[in-house]
Amino acid sequence: MSAPDAGVLRAIIRPTDTVKVLLDAFVVPGAMDPATGAPESPPDAIALLADADRVKRASEDPRNRRLVAVVVHSQGTEEGSVFIMRARSTGKQLEQSDILRVFPVFGDFSISMAQIRRTTLMDSFRPSTTQPAPGFLSLTISQADAASTNRTPLTLYTVQAEIVRLLLAECKRLKQLADAPSAPSVAPILTTFSWLAPYTARRAPLPPLFHIPQDLRVARTPLHARLSPAFAGQPGDDASDVLRIRDEWIRVRAREEAGVGTTSLRIRIGTFNVNGELPRQDLSTWLGMQPYTSQQQAPIAPALTPLVTGLRKETYSTSLMSPGAITPVLSPVSPEGPTAPITPTTTSQPSPSKPSPSNLSSTAPQVSSPLAPSAHTHSPSARSSASTLRSKLLPEEADSARPDMIVLGFQELDLSTEALIYSGSSSAAREAAWMEGILAALGQGKNAEKEKGEKATGHYVKLASKQLVGMLIIALVRADLRSCFDEVRTAAAGTGLMGVMGNKGGTALRVRYTPPIGTTSHSRAPSIISTSSAKSTSSSATAVSSSSSAAAPTASQHIKPKLRKPNSTILTFVNSHLAAFDEMYERRNADYNELTKRLKFEIGSLVGGPGSDVLFSEVDTSLDVIPPTPTASSGAPMPPGTTCGVFESDVTFWMGDLNYRIDAPDADVRTVLASDDWEDGRFEALLQYDQLKAAMRDKKAFNTFEEGKITHFPTYRFNAGLLKDDLGYDTKRRPAWTDRVLWATNSFTRVQQTGYTGYPLYNISDHKPVSADFTVDMNVFDLPTAEKAADKLYRQLRGLEDAHEDHNSRVDLKIMDTNVDLGKIAYHTTMQKRVTVKNIGKIPCAYRLVALDDESAVHPDWLKVEPMTALLLPDELLQITLTPNITNDAAMRLNVDHKDLTCTLILHTVMGKDHFVAVSAEYVPTCFGNSLARLTRLPGPIRAGGELLAEERAVNAPREVMRLINWMMSSNIRMERVFADQADESIVQQIRECLDTGDDFPFTPSLNEDALPVAFGETLLRLLDSLPEPLVPAELQPLCVLKTSRDEAFEMLDSFAPAAVNVWISVTAFLHYVCQSSSDVEAKTNRVAALFTPVLLRDTANTVSPVGRRNFLLSFIRG
CATH class of the missing domain: 1.10.555.10 (Rho GTPase activation protein)
Structure with missing residues (x-):
């Protein structure tokens, strides 16, 4: 190994820092575990004595080369750190992404050397000469990595003995300085060694390109609202703010540059509180296998043949067949002719008219489905025939409308006391019973996959399930898409008795979906649709995307990359059962907040454990594969014990019996639901009193989520006995929409609800089931290209974080128009003016709008400003849009005092100075937004002006x-x-x-x-x-x-x-x-x-x- 040239570090080492020693070394990667395929920990030097060939291969492989540099920062006192960097070809400049680890010489830092000579080993290094074989040295460094909490020692190997002695001597000197009594030895590393922040910050992974998506509660918050508090002349935490702005900018740009198109996934979600009952009715309508257009026309679903559950007879009043005798029961479709194509129910359907008692509840006797096979056909062949018959009844056009994924949430599955104490066979048998009912409704038996093949068209396979006492969540996916789903995780938490019991609480499921790269013409797998741009349409994305840039072309300007490895989407589903009773509103809110904290998915993996930093060398650079980088999601597995919550997802769906009630008088609720007078707007009138809507408005619970328009009758509480009203609702319980489906999504994934309805035709329980259909649209980009683009963008933003220290790289923003006259602005009228800003400095810069002080707003309520924060590259232009926004609230105030409007916008350049834009406008008064008393005292039209008349006039x-x-x-x-x-x-x-x-x-x-x-x-x-x-x-x-x-x-x-x-x-x-x-x-x-x-x-x-x-x-x- 030749001595490396310190010039290769010029691009990454800042002017205030000096490289004292530079050593050329190599690492020996860990072998692969033959049992698991996971990389093992790198071997220590002693273990390598008996493996000369392995050391020889590692030393000769350029991918294992490392540069070890002792970097000293001198400003007042000297502080040093040991940098471990990936080596590049001779003469090639290193980049920020090449910094693998940083060890501050501080506190527990230690470095040790071992000299190993063994003839058999050294022979492998010796050329065919008579000179003695040189030995090799091992260096082991131990210290908390400045960029993380990683304390795993790192071992490297070298033959440069003289440079090793210099390196040890320099580290000893720096350690003595750090341990001196005057040194703040108890301070955190990044507080004392703050100069390391630019190096380590660039190594931080970007959340969307990493294994865990950004928390939805953060992702749905506008970027400017995530920044630190700041005012004119009083900047906030600029160092942190610039990183947030930078990361958001890179997050959007990298996706745009790697974008290849879009894809979609159809998901059907159902929720059903079954009140401890077993399935005795055909579930096909609820699952979307049968058309369902309106509640007025819905027939009573026929009863299913009792399912095999293995339960004792006393747990189910009807007789049960012996295990294995289950027959798939078909839907009530006439065998005389084909059915109409299945189409998803949409929210645009007309509101149902006044229901009759027969279409909201029923006491009809439970009879078998007219298409159910007779008792003597309980055999595999009979099950196959039944599935074949279902296929004949459902044409291909109907099959094409089936969802790609079905997720069902059940509550009160098991009401037994034993289930609260221990998990027994009864709960498992009930899950099996409902699973068989689901498969029957889908037209397939338990062995349908084996009978028709693993990827039978139109068939579903169970992906996962999780049960906690009475709460059960089940996910099924189309068999031909099963390979697209992986990393399935489940979680459960109880919030019932004593705050922990499982009679209330939630179960959850987390899964990763990766779209298929290509789709054949006959396949029903979601296809990737090529588009000219895969830009995000979110406000947060817009806020950091510049309007024009020669240095960074937009997605529509660059050539779409080849799709080698598509990005994945994390889907999370939560099924919950919250506290009951009308008066327990606050408890329900508390249950929700508790579940968001306690529902955790274990996502840690042993892959990439100790020594994983040397695994970069396992990538074959001769192939068409981009090596993992500090921003990569591949090559950065989670350590064991790592967990994530329900919001660390691209999309989160929340279903269940949320138990929120209607805070209106009982008599009013029943009148509104039953009376013809309320046919127009009956649901809107009652939803004003809905507790869930109130909790979302007041941000007490579910404020992160959205809910589609409700066009179905309340689903609780029904009574099959005598104590019921004309609609079938229990006279002792106020009707309510207790069963709900909500969703939350980030800016890169779009969710469209195509159906949301209840099913009064089921009378299994005192609740009615609910379903919701969704189409999830996802931008598709090539993950390796996005990771490479992110690293390139990191380098493009070099200097942004250093602007507060580097006097030669000051940020410099110029406002082209510092005075803006909006002219006359009126109530509910639209006009816009634009302010052009330009980055005239040599490094990237970011700005944010700030308020004058902590009692002022960033801008007045009559003005809308976009974007509130943005990042600009050198010489880049951006236009800030000013839009008057005279709402009712603004008009109420301005009508009373409508003098000429003026305000000053303060653009704070992060790491720089403030800029000011003076905005003026003339308000045109309107009669809207005035009180009656003021309107009656106007001397004439409001635009004519004049003093108000006296009250008596x-x-x-x-x-x-x-x-x-x-x-x-x-x-x-x-x-x-x-x-x-x-x-x-x-x-x-x-x-x-x-x-x-x-x-x-x-x-x-x-x-x-x-x-x-x-x-x-x-x-x-x-x-x-x-x-x-x-x-x-x-x-x-x-x-x-x-x-x-x-x-x-x-x-x-x-x-x-x-x-x-x-x-x-x-x-x-x-x-x-x-x-x-x-x-x-x-x-x-x-x-x-x-x-x-x-x-x-x-x-x-x-x-x-x-x-x-x-x-x-x-x-x-x-x-």
Whole structure:
């Protein structure tokens, strides 16, 4: 080995640091364990005495070469560290990614040398000369790695004895300096040795390119909100902020550069609280194997033949067959003809009308399916025939709509007392029973895979399951996609009795999905669709993506890489059963938060254990494979004991009996569900009182998640006995949507819900099952290319972290437009101005917007600024977009004080100085967002200005309201489509402008025109909704709902303010006129009441009876 040239380190060693000693060495990789295939720990020097060939191969293999450098930092006092770096070809500059380990000479640091001479070993090094064979030296270094908590000693080998002596002497000197009494020997390494941060930070893996995705709670938070608190002249933790901005920038750019297209995965999720019962009905409709369009048309599902469970007869009232006698039971499909193609249920289907008792519950006798084989066909051949018959009944078009993955969550699977204490055969048998019911519904028996082949088209295989007492989660995937799923992990946690018992809690499943690289024309595997760009559309991604850059082309400009190893997506599924009873709202929130902390997946592996840093040498550089890098997800396995939570995932689905109730009076809930009057908007009205929605709004629980639109009836609680109402709900339990499915996703994975419904046709339990269909769209990129791109981008950002120390590399940002005039800005109007910024420095720089002080906002509420933070390369331009945003809240304030608007935006350059942008605008007042009292005291149109009239001179009702009503009550107006059709926004804007300016409406009433009256009606509704206080004050609403007759309702008007009385009478008279003009008076009346009740009697606290509020309004509309 020749002495290395210190010049190869020039690109990575900072000017403030000096290389004192540089040694050429090599490592001996560990052998592969023949039993597990995992690499073993590297051998020690003594063990290698008997393996001369292995040492010889390691010394001659250039991939095992290492450079050992003693680097000294001199600023006040000397501090040193030993760097271990991967060696490159002769003369090639090292890069930051070549730094493998950093050992600070500090505290417990130790370095030892051993000289080993053995004739048989040295002969392998000796050329064919008469000179004596040289010995080799081993160096063993021990110290906590500055970039991690790794304390694994590292052993290297060399023949450069003289340089070894210099290295030992320098390390001894530095150790004495570090151990001197004045040295802060108790300080953490990265506090005392802060100069190492730039070296070690560059080695930190990027979360999305690593084994564990970024926590969804962080990923869904805008980037600027993740940065440290900072104000004008008071920067926060710039060193940490620049790393966050840098990592986000690299995360997005690397994916873009490696992007090749997109792929999708269809997932069906079901949840069912089975109340301790066994499956006795065909589950095919719930699993999506049968069409299901609406609850009104849904038939009662026929009973399944009792399944073999191995349970004792006393645990199940019906007779059980002997083990092994299970027959797959087919769906209730007529064998006389083919079925219609299966199509996913979508949320766009019309809301179900009033249900009848027969379609929400049933006491129908439990009979076998009409297609169930007779008792004498309980044989493998019979099972095969049954599956064949199902295949004939379900055509290929229907099969193509089947989900790729099915995940089912069960609650109250086992209600026995024994199950709480120990896990016995009863719980396992119940899981087996439901599993057989699932397979029967899928049209396949237990041995379907063996009978039809491992990858039979349309068949499913069980991926995993996890049970905790009554909670069970089961995942099935299509057989032809089974190889795409791996790294399956499960977890469970109890939150029941004493906070730990399993009667309540959750079970979870985590799986990695890797899309197939290619798909044949006849395969149903998800195919990768090539696109010109695989850019993320997230706000966080946009915030760190520059608008133009010559140095970094966008995804659409670069040539798409070859797909060698596609990236994977982590999917997590949680099934939970939270605390019961209406009043246990806070306990349910606590259960959720407890589960998010305690549900942990064990993801550690023995692969890459001690000495794994030398495993880089196992990659054959002659192949078309990119070696693992510090940002790589491959080659960086998790150490044993490593765990991750449910949010460390690309997508997390949460299902189960969440037990959240409806905080509305019991009688109101039943009236809304059963009455024809509430057919329009019945679910929306009740969901305002839903506890889960409230918990999400108040960020007490599930605020990270989303939920699709609910268009099905509450799924709890049903009663098969006498104590039930006309819909089948238990009279002692208020109906509620206890059974829910939610999801959360990061910016690189898009989830579209295509179906969300309940199934009242099942009467197994006091709950109804629920299903949700999803399409998960994922960007596909080549993982090795992305890892290489990330390393390249790291090097491209060299100097960004050092800007606060390196005086020759100051960040320098220039604002092209420091004064921006937005002109006139108005209510709900859209316009934009852009501010151009340029990086005129020699190194990359990042900026963030900060507030003036801790009592100020970053920008006023009437202005939207994007991006709030960004990173720019040298000479790169970026445009900051300024968008006026006059909402109701902003208009309420600005209408009172609408002087010229000014503000100053402060752009803090991270590691640099602050820049200022002065923004000015002129607010154009509007009648929207004003109180009734102020509208009645205006001397004229609001744009005309002038002092407010004295209270005694106020008009009886706002001119704007009366103008709208008077125009619509003209004799030449057709009212049939008013409050029924969607309004034309351009017409609404014209009407609003006329109200504000006092100009005449530029429209001529016509009996042949529907768009105009529809727009006028919509404008009236929005004007009333913009009032700061509802027309009926909140304090009067509890009294209003007590009025049971029209006369009592009119007496209530005496308590209203004078202006409110006049508006109320005028508006309700107009609404009466609209309803009476309709061809279906009652339907129109209910529609209008549904629209105007939450506006005129706004109840933001959701404490007043919804039925009472609506009845009060109907007392005036019906006449």
